[in-house]
Amino acid sequence: MVDTYIKVQNLSFFRGGRIIYENISLSIPRGKITAVMGPSGTGKTTLLRLIAAQLAPDQGTILVDGENVHALSRSNLYKVRKKMGMLFQSGALFSDMTVEENVAFPMEEHTRLTKAEIQHVVLEKLQSVGLRGAAKLMPAELSGGMARRVALARAIALDPELVMYDEPFTGQDPISKGVLVKLIRQLNDSANITSVLVSHDVEESLSIADHVCILAGGGVIAEGSADEIRASKDPQVIQFLNGEPDGPVPFHYPEEDSSNRFAS
């Protein structure tokens, strides 16, 4: 039996009358890297926001480390969130603070460390993402790839149990991608973090993930190890992995029924 860190049970989520998820269940093992993949617009980011309880599901529950995050009080939820780090797609660095202050921020908020101790940890975290030299810069002076690495340093500042990566590879050059892949692996293994990675970059995701979920059309179409996914015979999975335009996964956004459109 695998030790499960996050358990999603019978989750349904609708947005504006459109089904994002319909009755999906999946589990994310502790201490492993789980990649959640799927075509754009299947609500992968939404899943992360549901796990972090920034959005509430229409049905079903999400257990994080055994706690139903949507049933917690606000203050307890904030406590649970301290155990989570999230790397946003845009980095989401605070634009009015330097790199250093950004990384120090969660510690200043939640710990009783002295300034000198915080400074020490900040430099250590920046060192681990290779940006110690950029400590005094403002976020606007960083390139996209650097900003994401700073955001990663900030996300791991409190030594979280869970780190969620929202499209970490999108818009990165091959070298940055390689650096990020290595970093994510390293962080996961050295600190025994549970990592959840949302991405549609097939190669990078499969290369580091221990466990893979593929979402499409509101449901989970495949779940298993990277090798199992690669060996899958499911036509939807094959289409997604090989990037074929024709297949069971629709390329077109669902259109309104045309008879409706002309009737009104």
Next chain:
Amino acid sequence: MKTIALLGGGLLDWLEAVGRAGIFLIQSIVRVPVRFSESINLLVKQLYSVGVLSLVIVIVSGAFIGMVLALQGYSILAKFGSEEAVGQLLALSLLRELAPVVTALLFAGRAGSSLTAEIGLMKATEQLSSFEMMGVDPLRRVIAPRFIAGVICLPLLSLIFSATGIVGGLVVSVGWLGVNDGAFWSLMQQSVYFDTDIINGFIKALCFAVVVTWIAVYQGYECIPTSEGIGKATTRTVVLGSLAILALDFVLTAAMFGDF
């Protein structure tokens, strides 16, 4: 029938929005910051960007409005041979009416719009979500200091507006048009009362401050996080803010100076 339903629906939507904005306001004030020194730092930063940076526009407009008032007032008062009363006219109209209203309108355009755009952009770049993810309440971290700074700054700016307006009027009427300066000051002193004029003007400015800053931070927080959404929210801040100021001014004036 359809019109009535639409009207009712619109009213309900409006009431809902007001309710949401009210809860938002209460939440952002009630949730007191954890650490005192940090909240002071945040507040000082906002006092600077909301208040100090609005000083130039307030001082310049105050001076010009005072000068125009003196010119207009003089040309009418001179017909009755009572041009010395221009000091009284200046002080009363500025303190009671023009300073709070014009400062609040300028404030909505200068500080309100920038608050909305700043908060909206923070939302669009996921900075607000980021605060939430770190277990930090964005209401107390981002909204509360901005709201409090606005409420503190606007009444003070309004007093500065009155003072520069009077100085501007003095330069024009005494320096240029040759009004006797002793009469200018003594008539002003005789007719201006601290409690009815200065305090009432201050209360007006305080009410406008709450309403304008509230609208500005709420519009920023609730905007649709796209470039278009932020643009619209900024416009709404200025439009709704200005309308609210003018309507509220009527109500307050009626309550303070109306003879019922």
